[in-house]
Amino acid sequence: MERIKSFEVDHTKLLPGLYVSRVDRKLFSTVTTFDLRFTAPNREPPLDMPAVHTIEHLGATYLRNSSKKGDVVYFGPMGCRTGFYLLMFGNLSSKDVLSLVTDMCTFIVGYEGDIPGATEAECGNYLEQNLPLAKYYAARYLEALDERRFTYPES
Secondary structure: OOOOHHHHOOOOOOOOEEEEEEEEEEOOEEEEEEEEEOOOOOOOOOOOHHHHHHHHHHHHHHHHHOOOHHHEEEEEEOOOOOEEEEEEEOOOOHHHHHHHHHHHHHHHHHOOOOOOOOOOOOOOOOOOOOHHHHHHHHHHHHHHHHOOOOOOOOO
């Protein structure tokens, strides 16, 4: 079986940053997958699941209401809980989405009120939310983005 690209990245060297994970093309469409790596894998604790859930709700809400909403395919957590995937139409670079991602994190850091979509009728696990910790993770990630990590380390 062919090894998938994300397993070829040396996670012992990977730091928080914004990376192009893959670019897929089919017919007339191109989709770029971004790795929004919030923590250093295997060297920092994984993200807390209630906070991940809150970031997913707030991030998706922000992205689906942004000026780029027509280009957003998907936003959601990584199974390893070290970050999130953002899929967007187009052959894009990390620098192309940096302002969108920083604006999303700034939105999360400043968010007050009820979590969008976090009711029993709207979500399968609506009680599992942690806004204060989600804000902490988003603020910490903004600091990592200031260091401009856009290229995966050499494997």
